[in-house]
Amino acid sequence: xxxxxxxxxxxxxxxxxxxxxxxxxxxxxxxxxxxxxxxxxxxxxxxxxxxxxxxxxxxxxxxxxxxxxxxxxxxxxxxxxxxxxxxxxxxxxxxxxxxxxxxx
Numbered sequence: 001x002x003x004x005x006x007x008x009x010x011x012x013x014x015x016x017x018x019x020x021x022x023x024x025x026x027x028x029x030x031x032x033x034x035x036x037x038x039x040x041x042x043x044x045x046x047x048x049x050x051x052x053x054x055x056x057x058x059x060x061x062x063x064x065x066x067x068x069x070x071x072x073x074x075x076x077x078x079x080x081x082x083x084x085x086x087x088x089x090x091x092x093x094x095x096x097x098x099x100x101x102x103x104x
Contacts, residue, residue: 015043030095037092041085048081056080 002013027033051057062078065071071086 019043030099034092034095037088037095041088044084044088045081048079048084051080057083 001009004010004013027036057080059078062080062083065083066078066086069086069090071082073082073086076082
């Protein structure tokens with residue numbers, strides 16, 4: 001796999017190694033957690049694109065998750081991207097709310 005000439009495979013392998021090397025870095029503050037989650041959204045968006053393209057996640061499971069979490073985005077069918085990105089965004093919003101609450 002590491003010797004592949006496919007540029008996407010090379011990038012995914014290199015990215016995975018880099019992320020694994022920093023897996024245990026502490027996200028000690030809410031600001032760091034938010035920044036990390038914003039960066040994670042970028043990576044997850046790209047991974048989700050491929051999950052969707054390859055049909056990895058089953059639509060009924062994604063529909064169930066979106067219904068359970070009450071996520072409704074008109075015009076967007078259930079997809080890995082919608083499921084994963086909205087989950088990350090919800091956590092980001094929780095962190096913002098916690099910070100505003102602490103400042104009050």
